[in-house]
Amino acid sequence: MTVTSVDKDLDNLTLTLIADFSAPVERVWQLWADPRQLERWWGPPTYPATVEQYDLTPGGDVSYFMTSPEGEKHYGWWRITSVTSPTSLEFTDGFADQEGKPSPDQPTTNVRVQLTEREGGTRMEMRSTFDSREQMEQMVNMGMVEGLQEAVGQIDAILVG
Amino acid sequence: MTDETVDRLFHALADATRRDILRRCVRGEMSVSRLAEAYPMSFAAVQKHVAVLERAGLVTKQRRGREQLVRMDPDAVGRARQALDELETAWRGRVDRMSRLLAQDPEENDPTEGPDR
Numbered sequence: 001m002t003v004t005s006v007d008k009d010l011d012n013l014t015l016t017l018i019a020d021f022s023a024p025v026e027r028v029w030q031l032w033a034d035p036r037q038l039e040r041w042w043g044p045p046t047y048p049a050t051v052e053q054y055d056l057t058p059g060g061d062v063s064y065f066m067t068s069p070e071g072e073k074h075y076g077w078w079r080i081t082s083v084t085s086p087t088s089l090e091f092t093d094g095f096a097d098q099e100g101k102p103s104p105d106q107p108t109t110n111v112r113v114q115l116t117e118r119e120g121g122t123r124m125e126m127r128s129t130f131d132s133r134e135q136m137e138q139m140v141n142m143g144m145v146e147g148l149q150e151a152v153g154q155i156d157a158i159l160v161g
Numbered sequence: 162m163t164d165e166t167v168d169r170l171f172h173a174l175a176d177a178t179r180r181d182i183l184r185r186c187v188r189g190e191m192s193v194s195r196l197a198e199a200y201p202m203s204f205a206a207v208q209k210h211v212a213v214l215e216r217a218g219l220v221t222k223q224r225r226g227r228e229q230l231v232r233m234d235p236d237a238v239g240r241a242r243q244a245l246d247e248l249e250t251a252w253r254g255r256v257d258r259m260s261r262l263l264a265q266d267p268e269e270n271d272p273t274e275g276p277d278r
Contacts, residue, residue: 002260003253008245015248019256023263031259041258109248124256128248 004123013130022121029086029115032056039064047074052100058082062091063100075100081110089113093128107131173217178202179210183233186220190232193222 007016021028031037035051043049047066054062062078075096082090094108107130114125173179178200185191185199197207211231214220223230 002256006249006253008242008249010242010245013245015245015252017249017252017256019260021260021263023266027263027266028259031262037262040262041255044254045258126252128252130244 013132014127015129016125016127019124019126020118020121021124024120025115025117025122026086028122028124032089032113033085035062042066056080056083056089063096065100073098077102078111087115169217170219173213173219176210176213178207179214182207182210182231183214183219186231186233190223190230192228192230194228196231 002019002021004018004020005016006018008014009016031041033056035054038054039049039051042064043066046069049064049066051062051064056062058080060080062080063075064077065073065075067073075098076094077096077100078091078093080089080091082088090110090112092108093111095103095106097103109131110129112127116123116125174183181199182191182196185196193208193211194204196211197204200207208229211220211222211229214231215222220231220233223232
């Protein structure tokens with residue numbers, strides 16, 4: 001088991017995940033710092049990520065898209081807040097529109113990653129916090145309303161038919 | 162869900178105005194008076210639509226001062242849990258893929274029996 005612990009703080013809308021890898025810190029850092037390696041784990045295999053822009057400096061931007069099995073592109077971005085190579089990284093993670101521009105009405109999370117050496121391997125602590133409860137609810141609601149609209153569309157079709 | 166609950170839900174969603182109100186409330190709370198400005202109907206008529214949505218459990222109404230604020234479903238804790246669960250699933254997948262990538266590395270420093278249990 002790589003994931004050592006997971007903690008969900010409902011009051012602070014924070015997920016904290018601790019994972020232990022047997023590889024050294026420098027190597028695990030490369031998974032984050034090398035966009036070609038990042039592409040190989042950021043998105044699920046069915047939604048592979050392609051990194052278009054990658055500037056791992058404070059204030060820098062990362063932009064990427066994930067391709068759905070149907071070939072649709074879903075854009076996302078990071079805005080880097082702090083970097084201390086090879087041990088820590090902090091960024092805002094958000095969605096973008098079809099042109100790759102950050103969508104202001106979509107929720108963002110703040111992600112902080114810390115790598116520390118532990119028993120010859122690396123402990124990675126990842127903390128992800130939703131910006132606000134409103135945003136988080138919005139994210140869930142969007143999915144819910146889409147589902148409802150779909151259901152309503154089917155009902156409409158039945159009524160018309 | 163009981164038949165009655167489903168009936169109420171479908172009835173609430175069977176109207177274009179009510180679906181539109183619901184869509185507007187997804188982005189946060191809306192006052193009934195602001196909603197009323199959006200439709201060519203009386204304040205009372207909009208209020209009635211909101212009441213139907215409320216009975217179906219789709220929105221809640223709260224009074225603040227002179228305003229009545231409408232928002233989607235109040236189960237914030239349930240939703241917080243759902244959102245965090247989704248985030249957890251995403252990150253567990255990422256960590257799995259990270260460790261699989263690391264496992265593909267050529268072994269150079271041969272960590273004689275790692276700390277794996």
